Amino acid sequence: MNWLQAIIQGILVGGQYALFAAGLSLMFGVMRIVNLAHGGLAIVGAYLCSVAMVGLGLPAPLAILLALIVMGGVGYALQRFLLDRTMGSGEFVTPLVTFALAIVIANLLFELFTSDVRSLQVGGLGTASLTITGSISVGLIAVIVFVLAVAILGGVQLFLNRTSLGRVVRATADDGATVRLMGVNHRVVFQTVTAFALVTATIAGIAFGIQSSFDPNTGTVLLLFAFETVVIGGLGSLWGTLVGGVVLGVSQTLAAQVDVQYALLAGHLVFLVFLFVRPRGIFPGTWQG
């Protein structure tokens, strides 16, 4: 029964990873930007939420909303004032700039909040559990995060495939210069996508902060998981991202059944196996679906 519990938990953890990876995948799909600051920005979102709750004394829902709005604005500004300028300067400039940004973020967080580990206390939500059968129970928050991940990834996929604005986003991903000739400012599309990507990163960061603890360097680890998720699932496929997260999560929890210290190693090994055997992921092709 422990193994079944491990698999179920792995699937739920996979939802968390997929949530982290969604924004990374979206930014790559639309703008070909590899955002190495994605994990760091997710953790900034968690710190914002923490400050709003502890520092300002706001109730959790309000603090979360505030963090989401601020991080959406950060995403807009990041694209408009930084990434837009780097995108035309050769393919290595943007990854370098986002790498630098990740370092700056980690150090700023260290200056502001020290290296103390903190977590987000949301009433009893962090510890509440759901009992499935007599011997199997899962954390309520993990279930909520998984459902959120499915809803967000599915929602984005539906938006892209079924709506007129989604069509414009796909067209922009294909050819940003030509979409301008159709009356669409491709920079506005880019800014919106980055804003949305950071909102999903913040949701993931806050969800992580409720279930676990974080410090200024947590972003690096999260970025690694997000990357592995995207590569396993297939670059740019949103449903693939979910499957990738689940594969990563389940391999970690199964290995933990043998010995807890093998969990992360197993995840990385599965990732490496995929790189060798199926380098384009489970669902290759474009994220346009």
Add this chain to the structure above:
Amino acid sequence: MTAPPPSVSGDDTPVLTAEDLDVFYGHMQALHAVSLRVHQNETVALIGANGAGKSTLLSTLAGAKLPQRGTVRWEGRDVTHVPDHRRVRMGVSLTPEGRRLFTSLTVEENLQVGGRAKRRGDWTLERAYEVFPLVAKLRNRRADALSGGERQAVAIARSLMSNPRLLLLDEVSLGLAPLIVDQLYESLGAVIGQGTSLVLVEQDLERAMDVCDRLYCILEGRIVLSGTPREVTRDEVVAAYFGTRDDLRAEEGAR
């Protein structure tokens, strides 16, 4: 006062005028003091060799390229610094060189994105399919699975979806089989002389002189010849194309 002679090419106030355009790519000057006008309902052909600056001129008229000097006027207004995505909404639509379809989208989705400018007019999906039967057959096909001629037909239909007052068509028939080119021009019959102005780049000289009301020959970034197809001879145009015009004149003078 005698009334101005009625012209086949529409009324006399130009919808678009370009004056003294200088356009650069880095340090290389692509256009030198280029001036041009397009009247309502008029079809203008741009003729010139590869690299003469035709596509650059179209891009500048569409707002995708900024001139260093000179002005572009649209319906009397200075639009030199109005960017391309806003110029589409004003009624200037460019079908770019290389067709540039959205390859992961279907043909129909390409047309729908073309209609994003949301200008009023009679170009709808139905009309586009009616005028371009070739496109209608492909509506559910992905754009990266099309032949060159099919791509061009979709690209032109996509441009028309914005209901332009001026359509800028780059390299209409480049690399296409004659039969396909015939079909394209047959479809363009629904545009030419029907109220929309047209500037087209056409390598096929016969075709260009046959279809246009007026033509401009561009040589190394300069307009070297312009007029109606009646005013200029085919030899003059060929000479302007190859840059041998001065030689011709010298010969004429010697005779």
